[in-house]
Amino acid sequence: MTKVDNISNNKELSLEQPEELLSVLKARYENNMHRHEGLEWAKVQAKLDANTEKLWSLIEMERTGGEPDVVGYDEKKDEYIFCDCSAESPKGRRSICYDHEALEARKKHKPENSAINMATAMGIEMLTEQQYRELQKLESFDLKTSSWVQTPEDVRKLGGALFCDCRYGQVFVYHNGADSYYGARGFRGSLRV
Structure with a gap:
């Protein structure tokens, strides 16, 4: 079983949470039009309204400091792509190792969690x-921090991560x-809706 500290196990949303989240997402969307030129908020919100199970993940992205925003649209799959757009690696996801295997292998001074687990x-x-x-083509992120990224299996098998x-x-x-x-390394995530 994976360790999931800092992540809410309760996926039930209060009546206010979706409304509050949509308000935050809409304001961020309108204040950062360079991230999603040509996309309309009304269509994004319609997708969110039709896929309410994705709201919990967006709330967790927001709660852990990711500041999710729309960064693209996949026409083939008819999905909007949300990504963490906080200036630095999300604060609520730092000081973590790469994956569960690395977490378990560490005998002393274990971090609380791993990026993959979270x-x-x-x-x-x-x-x-x-x-x-x-x-990074949308704007400059992680000027003071760094973020784990998915690592090729051959690198991971040798004990490394990128x-x-x-x-x-x-x-x-x-x-x-x-x-x-490290205190300045976390991870960025994406969600398709």
Whole structure:
């Protein structure tokens, strides 16, 4: 069983939560039109209204500091793509190692959780390196922090994991032991609705 500290186990939403979330998402959407040019909020909200089970995941993204916003639309699947757009790696998802295997392997000074465990518990996907690079084209993120990204299996089998950040106007990809964790490293996630 995975450890899911910091994630609400109660997926029941109060009557106020969806309304409050939609208000926050709409305001963020309107204040950041460069992230979703050509997309209409009314259509995004219609998708959210039709997929209320996704609201819990968006609430968790918001609660952990991700500041989710619409960053794209997949025409083939008819899905809007939400992504964490906080300036720095979400505060409620830092000081975590890469995955459950790394968490279990650590004998001393274990972090509270892992990025993969948290993403799974939240019902979101951790960004791939490519998705991270696409996000950085919208604006500069992680100028002071870094974010774990999905790691190729061959790298992970050797004990490593990948993370990214943005410095000097460039996206950098690095490696570290999957069991490492730092106060300035978390992860960014995405959700399709």
